[in-house]
Amino acid sequence: MANIIEVKDLNKTFGDFVAVKDVTFSVPEGGIFAFLGPNGAGKSTTIKMLTTLLHPTSGTMKINGYDPMTQSDLVRKSFGIVFQDPSLDEDLTALENLELHGALYSVPKDVLKKRIDELLALVELADRKNDFVRDFSGGMKRRLEIARGLLHHPKIIFLDEPTLGLDPQTRNHLWGHVQKLNADEGITVFFTTHYMEEADRIAKNIAIIDHGVIIAQGSGAELQKQTATTSLEEAFLKLTGNVIREESANSGDHLRQARRMWGGGRR
Amino acid sequence: MWLREVKRFTRSKSRIFGSLGQPILFLVALGYGLGPVFAKAGQGNYLDFIAPGIIGMSIIFSAIFNGMQVIWDRQFGFLKETMVAPVSRLSIMFGRTIGGATVASFQGVLVLILATVAGFRPESWLGILPAIVVMLLIALVFSALGIMVASLLKDMQGFQLIMNFLVMPLFFLSGALFPLSGVLLIVASFDPLSYGVDALRYFLIGTSTFSLTLDISVLVGVSAVLLALGSYFFSKIEM
Numbered sequence: 001m002a003n004i005i006e007v008k009d010l011n012k013t014f015g016d017f018v019a020v021k022d023v024t025f026s027v028p029e030g031g032i033f034a035f036l037g038p039n040g041a042g043k044s045t046t047i048k049m050l051t052t053l054l055h056p057t058s059g060t061m062k063i064n065g066y067d068p069m070t071q072s073d074l075v076r077k078s079f080g081i082v083f084q085d086p087s088l089d090e091d092l093t094a095l096e097n098l099e100l101h102g103a104l105y106s107v108p109k110d111v112l113k114k115r116i117d118e119l120l121a122l123v124e125l126a127d128r129k130n131d132f133v134r135d136f137s138g139g140m141k142r143r144l145e146i147a148r149g150l151l152h153h154p155k156i157i158f159l160d161e162p163t164l165g166l167d168p169q170t171r172n173h174l175w176g177h178v179q180k181l182n183a184d185e186g187i188t189v190f191f192t193t194h195y196m197e198e199a200d201r202i203a204k205n206i207a208i209i210d211h212g213v214i215i216a217q218g219s220g221a222e223l224q225k226q227t228a229t230t231s232l233e234e235a236f237l238k239l240t241g242n243v244i245r246e247e248s249a250n251s252g253d254h255l256r257q258a259r260r261m262w263g264g265g266r267r
Numbered sequence: 268m269w270l271r272e273v274k275r276f277t278r279s280k281s282r283i284f285g286s287l288g289q290p291i292l293f294l295v296a297l298g299y300g301l302g303p304v305f306a307k308a309g310q311g312n313y314l315d316f317i318a319p320g321i322i323g324m325s326i327i328f329s330a331i332f333n334g335m336q337v338i339w340d341r342q343f344g345f346l347k348e349t350m351v352a353p354v355s356r357l358s359i360m361f362g363r364t365i366g367g368a369t370v371a372s373f374q375g376v377l378v379l380i381l382a383t384v385a386g387f388r389p390e391s392w393l394g395i396l397p398a399i400v401v402m403l404l405i406a407l408v409f410s411a412l413g414i415m416v417a418s419l420l421k422d423m424q425g426f427q428l429i430m431n432f433l434v435m436p437l438f439f440l441s442g443a444l445f446p447l448s449g450v451l452l453i454v455a456s457f458d459p460l461s462y463g464v465d466a467l468r469y470f471l472i473g474t475s476t477f478s479l480t481l482d483i484s485v486l487v488g489v490s491a492v493l494l495a496l497g498s499y500f501f502s503k504i505e506m
Contacts, residue, residue, distance in 0.1 A: 052351065053350055053351060053505070054505055055505065072353075073353040074353075076353040083347055085344070087346075087348045088344060088345070088348075089271065089345045090344070091274070092271065092274065096274075101348070101352075104348070104349065104352035104354050106353075148348075
C-alpha cells in the first residue's frame, strides 16, 4: 500500500526552543495513525507543518504526493482538518458554515447540497442545520467540524486532539463516525492525542512523541513488546517518564481562558 | 467572505445600536453644547461642521474594529479555516476588507441619518451620493489598516494599545471636531482621515480646507498602499 503521508527529518525551531526534532514517519493510504504524547510534545506543531499552517525549519514532507511548501493548494485540497479549538463561525448557522467551506474549496453547487445533507445526517446534526453555531455544545461543534472537514471529499482527515473536553458518549460516537469512514471510504486518518486508550483502541499505528522527538513507533502491540510492558499505558509511561510537565501559558491559553470567562461573546 | 462580514453585522442588533451611541452623544453634546461658542467665534453652525467629522469617526472606529477581529479569529476560530483552504490569502484579505468597508460605510450612513434627525442640514441633497462614495473610500482605507495591524499582532492585548495610541489620535487630529490651522493643520495633513473628513465636508456642507482633488487622490493612494501592505502582512501570518 502506498504511503499517503511521508515525513523525513522534520525540524522546527522557534528561536532557541526546539519544538520538533528529526521527526520521520509515514502513513499508508487508508491507515489510521496516532501521534501520542504529553502536552507540549510537538504534536500540534507537527500537524501545523503538515497542513501548511507553519513552515518547517528543515526536513521534507509529502502529502498525497505533494509538497506542502511548494504545492500548498494541492495539499490543502487533499485533506480536511478538525482543529483543537473550534474554528467555526459562531455567528453563522451550521448550514452557512458548511456552505462557506464549500465556497472556499470550490465544491460544485449541485454536488454541494447533496453532500451537506449526507454529512449532516452522518454526524446526526440534520435537524439543527439552521441553528446558530454559538448555541451548539462542544460535542456538536466537533461533529459539525468533522462534517465540514469531509465536505470536499479529502483523502486524509487530520484531527488535533479531537476528543479533548468531550464526554464519553460523544467520544465514542465520534470515533465510531471516524472508523466507519475509514472502513467504508478508505479515508486516511491522522490524529494527535494524549489519551493512551484512544491511541490503542483506534489507531493501527502509533508514534510516541515527547519533547519534539519520536521515541517509539509501531502498532500498540509492537510498542508493548518493545518496552516489555503489558499495556500501552505502561509502555507510554516507561518511555516518557512520570514527571509532570512544566508548561507556561501561551497566548492560546489566555484566549481560551478569556473565552470561558466571557462566554464566547466577541463584541 | 464579504457576505460573511455583512451577515455578522446585520445580525447583531446590540452592535448596531451600540456603535451609534457614541456618535449620537458627540453630535448632541458637542453640537448643541459647543454650538453657541462656535457661532460666537464667527464660524457658523457647529452641528453642521462636526457632522461630517462624526460620520468619519464612526467609520474609522468601525473599520478598525472590524479589521482587529482578525486577531480574535486567529486563535479561535475561523481564521484557521480560511488559512487551510486552497484559496489565496489575497482573496481572503480582500473579501474581509471590502466586507468590513461595506459595514463601516453603512454605519456612516446611519450616522448621517441620525445627524439629520438631530438638526443637521446638508448644503445640498445632491451631495449625499458622492458623500457615500467618500465614506466607502474612508472605510476601505481603515479597514485595510485594521487588517494590516491585526496581522502583525498575536493577541488582544495589543488591541487596547492600538485603539488609544493609533485610532484616537487619528480621529482627534483629523479636523473632525475643530477647524484646522497653524501647526495642527500641518500635523493633520499626515492623517488620511483629515482628507476623508474634508471631502465629506465638501459634499455635505460645501466647505473644505484642502482641495477636493487632493482629498480623493490621498484617499485612493493610501488605500492602494494599505491594501498592498495589508495583503503582504496577512499572507505572512503563521499560525
